[in-house]
Amino acid sequence: MTPLQNSAVTADSPESARCENCDAHVSRPFVRVFGDNEGTLHRCLECTTFRELQDGAGSHSHSHT
Numbered sequence: 001m002t003p004l005q006n007s008a009v010t011a012d013s014p015e016s017a018r019c020e021n022c023d024a025h026v027s028r029p030f031v032r033v034f035g036d037n038e039g040t041l042h043r044c045l046e047c048t049t050f051r052e053l054q055d056g057a058g059s060h061s062h063s064h065t
Helices: 028-034 050-054
Strands: none
């Protein structure tokens, strides 16, 4: 494997984690904590408040207002 192949982004790499709502970069641990059971983050700190994330906004595709 060449160094370039070693640095490829995979589904489990932090570089590939994105918010479904605003496409902001988020870490895999953030998705694991605030996302849904399929590993999808529907809202992040760029597009919602921390309080809304604590209430589940990151794990649901609809707004929690």
